[in-house]
Amino acid sequence: MDFTFSEEQEALRASVREFLLDRYPIGRVASIADGAGFDRREWREVADLGWAGISAPETLGGTGLGFLDELVVEEELGRALYPGPFLATVVMALHALVATGAEDLAGSIVSGERIATVAWAGVDGGFDTDPPPKVSWEEDGLSGVKLFVTDLRSADLLLVVGATVAGPGLWVVDRDSRGVAWRELPTVDATRPLGEVVLEEAPASALAWPDHRLLDVLRDRALASLAVEAVGVATRALELGVEYARTREQFGKPIGAYQAVGHQLAQAFVEVETARSLAYWAGWAVAEGTPEASVAAATAKARAAQASVAACERAIQVHGGIGFTWEHPLHRYYKRALGIASIMGTGPELRRRVAGYILDSDGSADEGVRSDAEAPGPMGATSESAAL
Amino acid sequence: MDFRDNPKEAAFREVVRRWLDSNIPAGWGTPQHRMPEGTERLAFYRDWSRRLYEAGFVGMTWPKRYGGREAPVTHQAIVLEEMGRSEGPEHIGLIGIGMAGPTILAHGTEEQKDRFLRRILTGEEVWCQGFSEPGAGSDLAALQTKAERNGTAGFVVSGQKVWSSFAHIADWCILLARTDWSGAKHDGLTYFLMDMHSPGVEVRPLRQITGDAEFNEIFMDGVRIPSDRIVGEVGNGWTVAITTLMNERANVGFALLARLDIGLRRLVGLAKDTSRDGSRAADDPLIRDRLAELWMDFQAYRFTVYRAFSEFLKTGRPGPEGSVAKLFWSETNQILTKTALEIEGAYALLGAGSDRAVDGGRWQYAQLRSRGNTVEAGTSEILRNIIAERVLGLPKSR
Numbered sequence: 001m002d003f004t005f006s007e008e009q010e011a012l013r014a015s016v017r018e019f020l021l022d023r024y025p026i027g028r029v030a031s032i033a034d035g036a037g038f039d040r041r042e043w044r045e046v047a048d049l050g051w052a053g054i055s056a057p058e059t060l061g062g063t064g065l066g067f068l069d070e071l072v073v074e075e076e077l078g079r080a081l082y083p084g085p086f087l088a089t090v091v092m093a094l095h096a097l098v099a100t101g102a103e104d105l106a107g108s109i110v111s112g113e114r115i116a117t118v119a120w121a122g123v124d125g126g127f128d129t130d131p132p133p134k135v136s137w138e139e140d141g142l143s144g145v146k147l148f149v150t151d152l153r154s155a156d157l158l159l160v161v162g163a164t165v166a167g168p169g170l171w172v173v174d175r176d177s178r179g180v181a182w183r184e185l186p187t188v189d190a191t192r193p194l195g196e197v198v199l200e201e202a203p204a205s206a207l208a209w210p211d212h213r214l215l216d217v218l219r220d221r222a223l224a225s226l227a228v229e230a231v232g233v234a235t236r237a238l239e240l241g242v243e244y245a246r247t248r249e250q251f252g253k254p255i256g257a258y259q260a261v262g263h264q265l266a267q268a269f270v271e272v273e274t275a276r277s278l279a280y281w282a283g284w285a286v287a288e289g290t291p292e293a294s295v296a297a298a299t300a301k302a303r304a305a306q307a308s309v310a311a312c313e314r315a316i317q318v319h320g321g322i323g324f325t326w327e328h329p330l331h332r333y334y335k336r337a338l339g340i341a342s343i344m345g346t347g348p349e350l351r352r353r354v355a356g357y358i359l360d361s362d363g364s365a366d367e368g369v370r371s372d373a374e375a376p377g378p379m380g381a382t383s384e385s386a387a388l
Numbered sequence: 389m390d391f392r393d394n395p396k397e398a399a400f401r402e403v404v405r406r407w408l409d410s411n412i413p414a415g416w417g418t419p420q421h422r423m424p425e426g427t428e429r430l431a432f433y434r435d436w437s438r439r440l441y442e443a444g445f446v447g448m449t450w451p452k453r454y455g456g457r458e459a460p461v462t463h464q465a466i467v468l469e470e471m472g473r474s475e476g477p478e479h480i481g482l483i484g485i486g487m488a489g490p491t492i493l494a495h496g497t498e499e500q501k502d503r504f505l506r507r508i509l510t511g512e513e514v515w516c517q518g519f520s521e522p523g524a525g526s527d528l529a530a531l532q533t534k535a536e537r538n539g540t541a542g543f544v545v546s547g548q549k550v551w552s553s554f555a556h557i558a559d560w561c562i563l564l565a566r567t568d569w570s571g572a573k574h575d576g577l578t579y580f581l582m583d584m585h586s587p588g589v590e591v592r593p594l595r596q597i598t599g600d601a602e603f604n605e606i607f608m609d610g611v612r613i614p615s616d617r618i619v620g621e622v623g624n625g626w627t628v629a630i631t632t633l634m635n636e637r638a639n640v641g642f643a644l645l646a647r648l649d650i651g652l653r654r655l656v657g658l659a660k661d662t663s664r665d666g667s668r669a670a671d672d673p674l675i676r677d678r679l680a681e682l683w684m685d686f687q688a689y690r691f692t693v694y695r696a697f698s699e700f701l702k703t704g705r706p707g708p709e710g711s712v713a714k715l716f717w718s719e720t721n722q723i724l725t726k727t728a729l730e731i732e733g734a735y736a737l738l739g740a741g742s743d744r745a746v747d748g749g750r751w752q753y754a755q756l757r758s759r760g761n762t763v764e765a766g767t768s769e770i771l772r773n774i775i776a777e778r779v780l781g782l783p784k785s786r
Contacts, residue, residue: 002389002391002698002701003691003694003695003698005389006389242781246783254783257782257783258785259773259785262772262777263772263773263776265782266773266775266776266780269775269780270712270715270775274692274712276695277691277695278684281391281687284389296687299683299687302684348677351684352677354680355676355677355679355680358656359676
């Protein structure tokens with residue numbers, strides 16, 4: 001058993017962090033978010049560093065590393081509130097293109113020439129896999145309405161997830177072709193733009209459908225990725241809270257010396273670190289395709305989002321009035337955390353999935369119960385007690 | 389990063405599992421099983437501990453010359469996990485193995501290592517801990533038990549200790565006492581190994597909220613301890629004691645993990661087996677949500693223990709993750725047992741001894757016992773102080 005990242009992965013983390021500190025300090029992220037938005041020409045830089053194709057096969061120009069390496073990058077991007085399309089184009093679209101054998105398109109994503117995003121949820125906001133939201137696909141093209149399309153403004157290509165009478169499918173649509181009307185949606189979290197697409201008989205090419213698991217895998221990749229991103233956001237927000245509590249003085253001492261303040265931050269640390277454990281577990285399970293991958297991804301996303309929102313809220317509280325201002329960057333972390341909590345399944349929705357797994361499936365969740373009776377310990381104590 | 393056993397670990401796990409399956413006494417843990425009482429009970433546990441030792445499952449990481457196995461730390465984790473999962477009897481030397489032994493290994497003299505370590509592993513000698521006092525709980529360094537120099541022969545100790553598990557059957561005690569009253573409170577402490585059979589030692593059981601007596605008080609009146617039973621230097625007891633406390637938190641992780649696993653599986657079973665007005669608790673959306681939260685808590689604890697363990701493998705020392713894990717576990721266990729009472733409904737009123745009680749009243753007992761979890765081995769408040777100050781680097785609160 002080994003629950004640590006390799007030296008190569010730690011080196012990757014360090015270089016991503018260094019790049020982001022240099023190119024995307026929080027002040028610049030804030031002016032991108034409040035200004036003209038992410039300039040898609042800057043994506044080329046990320047692709048040139050090899051991070052767009054980090055887990056793509058070398059035959060497509062990728063680096064040939066794994067999903068865990070991708071998550072190392074994603075955690076750092078979350079920490080920096082990087083406003084570009086990594087989740088949309090690398091974690092989701094590129095994987096779908098590789099899995100369906102669309103090598104030319106995949107290659108153009110790896111090189112940074114094209115940016116793709118996935119159009120999945122319909123107007124009800126659900127990212128369902130079985131079946132996915134309805135679309136209509138006839139000779140003259142693809143029709144349907146898609147909302148919550150991440151980084152639509154930077155994308156050249158849309159991968160449309162949907163179900164027709166014939167079953168689930170995936171189509172590639174050129175964002176700027178005829179039959180496509182799209183617009184940006186004003187969002188709470190301006191560091192992650194979202195859009196709406198209305199397809200009316202849009203020219204589309206159907207991708208080869210590999211197997212019924214593809215959408216589950218895509219969803220699990222996104223959930224695990226959102227989980228590590230949330231951990232990155234939470235870690236930075238907690239750092240800001242701690243720095244402030246160390247230096248801000250009231251009643252003659254740093255406010256961090258008061259337990260009412262210190263314990264809030266300690267509790268945030270407990271929540272963030274336990275969420276981190278879940279996020280890495282989910283990343284590993286998804287990377288390895290273990291039977292627990294889906295429930296691990298759901299668990300990790302639910303807990304990491306919750307921990308991240310709570311860490312930001314505690315950091316805002318610790319900052320007092322300044323934490324409530326637009327000028328201070330905390331609200332940007334908070335809004336990203338809220339965004340992660342709301343997309344692709346809220347806490348209650350994900351817990352419903354977990355409950356189904358542990359209560360409705362016959363098998364792993366309740367096997368191995370030896371007996372209902374108490375095993376006395378040396379002291380006549382119960383098994384719960386003896387070790388402490 | 390890989391959570392699976394490597395082939396060697398998988399093979400060892402199989403050996404442990406098979407051994408436990410064929411050696412745990414028949415009927416153990418069933419309502420029909422009757423434990424012997426008094427000295428027979430003690431004899432059973434001593435014998436069981438020796439057999440665990442002879443099977444090669446005790447002292448996994450300790451040096452061979454002191455009776456250890458010098459096996460990889462992962463093998464120790466496997467033993468703890470499998471023993472927890474089997475719900476079989478425990479080794480009698482929990483305090484010796486988890487606290488006294490590691491402290492003697494780190495700070496003891498060669499003579500002390502030779503004298504004590506092997507006997508801890510074989511179960512031949514049982515240990516208890518004499519740290520907390522009526523006036524010194526979380527503020528441990530405020531302890532008042534007095535050790536006065538007795539010429540060159542050693543020290544004479546008088547005072548009172550509390551919350552001491554195993555003290556009524558213990559042969560030895562790791563004892564923290566004050567040898568110097570002149571300086572700062574952390575500076576005047578000395579770490580002793582006290583023979584519990586010495587004249588002047590008296591042990592009285594303490595009855596707890598559950599009705600059981602797991603803990604004891606230890607009264608010491610003029611107990612003589614020779615100088616060669618000091619660990620570390622005179623006056624350096626605080627540093628030595630920290631080793632004990634760090635090991636206390638680091639060692640319980642895997643054992644508690646297995647127990648939480650069992651508790652959660654049982655809770656799921658309880659929810660499936662309990663019906664009111666024709667519908668199962670397991671179908672009630674509110675109960676389902678609680679169980680989902682608990683399952684997520686369990687996984688969070690599980691992988692935090694694994695992470696703490698991986699850190700330990702890398703650095704060789706128990707890190708602050710142990711404090712996070714203990715804090716998280718204790719609160720999870722309290723919610724878990726409370727959920728069981730809510731599923732039971734009015735049946736939660738019935739205690740052990742009632743033939744109408746669900747599962748023999750185990751949940752009612754477990755729930756009461758769980759209140760101790762956020763107090764023993766570092767209160768949640770002290771653990772949050774540790775995290776705030778030592779991990780996050782916030783200024784000291786006192």
